[in-house]
Amino acid sequence: MSQSNFFKGFMEDTLEQVMSSYADELHGTAASVVDPETGKHALVFVRRIGKDGWVIHTSGSPAFARALEQRLGLNKGEVHGMNEPANRERLVYLAHASEDKALVKPLAEGLMRRGIKVWYDNWEIGYGDSLRRKMEEGLGDCTHFVVLLTETSIRKPWVNEEIDAGLMSAVEGSAKFIGLRHNLPLSSVSPFFKTRLTPEFQPGEEGLDALSGEIYGVSKKPPLGEKPRYVQSHEPGSTWAASARTVAEYFVRNSAHAQPMDPQASYAEIQQETGLPMPDVRIGVLDLIGAGLLEKQEYFGGEGHIWPKSDMFVTFDADFMDWDPEKDARDLAVHLTNLDTDQADANEVGLALGWKPRRFNTAAAYLVSARVVKPIEYMSGDAYWPCGFMMGDELLRFVRSL
Structure with missing residues (x-):
């Protein structure tokens, strides 16, 4: 020696x-x-x-x-x-070889334009400043350590020292380590970098957008959508199967006036609208037919059509609409009682209450189904159903019990 x-x-x-x-x-x-x-x-x-x-x-x-x-x-x-707040200001320490300035300066400027502060030696170190002192300050404050790996930089002792410091910050959890390769095959980097994600950096706006997205933590995943209805769990406390509720929701939401046979649909149309597998559609329809809420007409050579009865809306409007048929029925009964007559026109009553036919008809069906009032039905073409009411002591008894 x-x-x-x-x-x-x-x-x-x-x-x-x-x-x-x-x-x-x-x-x-x-x-x-x-x-x-x-x-x-x-x-x-x-x-x-x-x-x-x-x-x-x-x-x-x-x-x-x-x-x-x-x-x-x-x-x-x-x-x-060691535990920085979630809104910590992003600061990138940009490690590189001096020979790569032509590539690094646009990179630093591009990140700054995207709202990310950058520690870039040409901007941070002035006359009389200690190079090492300034670098230590930048390394201590950075949230992201970015090193540009090129054929030149990987051979620079100074850059390797910066990499060691950046790795230490990553281990401590104070900064995220990002290695970018430029015109450098993966086979040329150290074994350590081969075990980490070191993407190829492409100069230009696209490459800068990708890097800034990584720094901001922008997820590459598409937005999480809602799960299909047919995989939703059973409604707690409900005595209806999930498939029956989904079919019922289809008819409730697609009815214009909550009248019988409004709307009509085939099994295929219900499946397409709800996303239910066909066996679940058929079982859900079967449950609702058995409960007296749906009817089905079979056609020769085809599957026919399915439509709701009025009680469908009485049963399910509270679950899927912005009103409660039971409460509306009580208000309607009180209004009919206050008219002090034995007959009433549905259109006039609906307008007086300020309810559109879709809401009014469900409350009316509630009272008709419970035998509180009797419907007056005739072909009027009006959206209100029934066309009118016949009131008797049943209505009086119902209101007295409220």
């Missing part, structure tokens, strides 16, 4: 011992500080950056970080919290 190499090695060992001793001293002082918010000792991490730099992180509160800075004689912001 030559004399120069001997002394170089001796100096490096001595420096290492001095730095290690200094780290122990820093940690010992920091560990004696109590978090003013919890009254407990918080964890403190003193991490080496490069040959003679340090960064301090803590799991304690922001108040603890400020107390550490005061105790250690550091400037505000030099002790970093």
Whole structure:
């Protein structure tokens, strides 16, 4: 070993011992500080950056970080919290080789245009500034460490030191590590990078959009849609099967006036509208026919049509519409009683209550089905059904019981 190499090695060992001793001293002082918010000792991490730099992180509160800075004689912001708030301002530390400036400067400018602050050495280091000091500040503050991997940069010792610091920040959870390859095959990078996602960076707006999306955490997944009705769970407390409720909802929502035979549909039309598998459509229809809420007409050579009875809307409007047929029926009964007559015209009553036929007809069907009033039916072409009411003592008894 030559004399120069001997002394170089001796100096490096001595420096290492001095730095290690200094780290122990820093940690010992920091560990004696109590978090003013919890009254407990918080964890403190003193991490080496490069040959003679340090960064301090803590799991304690922001108040603890400020107390550490005061105790250690550091400037505000030099002790970093390990759990940054969700709205932490995004700051990219951009590591690169000086030979790649022509590629890196547009990259830095493009991120800035997209609202992302960038630590770029040409912008941060001025005359008389300490290069290492400035880099340590940038590394300590960054939320994202981005390194441009090129044939030139991967051979630069300085860039490799920055990469080590960036990896340390990623391990501590204070920054996300992003490696971008440019004209560099994956086979040329170190084994470490081969185990991480290192996409090929394409200069230009498309590449910048992809990078900024990654930094902002924009999900690449499509929006999560609603699950199909046929996989929805059973309605708690309901005595109806999920398939019957889905078929009922189809008729309730697609009826113009809540009249019998409004609307009419085939099995195929119900399936297309609801997304139910055909066996569930048929079983749901069967359940509702059995309950007296649907009717079906079979045609020779075809499957026929299915339509609702008035009681379909009485039973299910409260589940799928903006009104409650039971409450509306009580209000309608009181109104009919107050007319003090034995007959009433449905159109006049509906207009007086301010209800459109779709809502009025369900309340009317409720009273008719319960035998509270008798319907007057004739071909009028009017949207209100029934056309009128005959009222007797049944109505009086119903209102008295409210």
